[in-house]
Amino acid sequence: MTLSVYLSGEIHTDWREQITAGAEGLDVVFSGPVTDHAASDDCGVAILGAEDTKFWHDHKGAMVNAIRTRKGIADADVVVVRFGEQYKQWNAAFDAGYAAALGKSLIVLQRPEHDHALKEVDAAALAVARDPVQVVEILRYVLTGALPG
Template identity: 40%
Template sequence: MELNVYLAGEIHSNWREELKDKAKSLQLPVHFFGPMENHDRSDFIGEEILGKQPNAIFKDEAASNINNLRTELLLKKSDLVIALFGEKYKQWNTAMDASAAINQNKPLILIRPEELHHPLKELSSKANVTVETVNQAIKVLSYIFEEK
């Protein structure tokens, strides 16, 4: 069995690489994908494809439509979603992706520090598993493949 795992969450730290490296070292049969991690590309994709927009609002809407299409398709392809909420960045996209996963009945591992317990309590109660670290998430992922 191989799993397709969508990694939702902020794109400013290396948490995805950390998780991928640990999965590789454990030889887990997983294929990872996620949002566009090049922030500028994500912000400007609308204008790159559709041309210059009349103002910042239209620019954001054009990019959002294309990014939302990408996310929707990749979430549908996923067997599991891992969503990380860190402490540093505003994470509306992470909340949106985690909620979309729940609405699509995709299993969800939510990673969030203890400090975010209260603001994420409703989302956490809908997730299949809530952990506090990438290490804990990789242990859950590894457990899925254990046979004995």
């Protein structure tokens, strides 16, 4: 069985690389958003033309990025959403809600200090992991039935 896994959320640390490296040898195909922050912010105006206000600049970028995000989440078997420490990731919360609405298997990756703020997101998830290694172990277990160890 091949799992398609969409890696959503925080883009400022190497958590995606940790998961993909840890899952080497497993039958997993990973996808995710554009993680080049500047490209993600500016894609709308770079493609569709400049805007006079930051609101419309961001709006165009969000719409263009949503094409990739919607497709990636819709095609995924499992969606992993990472909430980082540095920024409020409203887009990650939206992605988690979208995945839950589509009935996708959702794994949330967050630190304990976010538990209260993310309690509704966590309630929709099938697992709340604290580090990328736990995500890899979940994927390994789902694919092979093997426990860590």
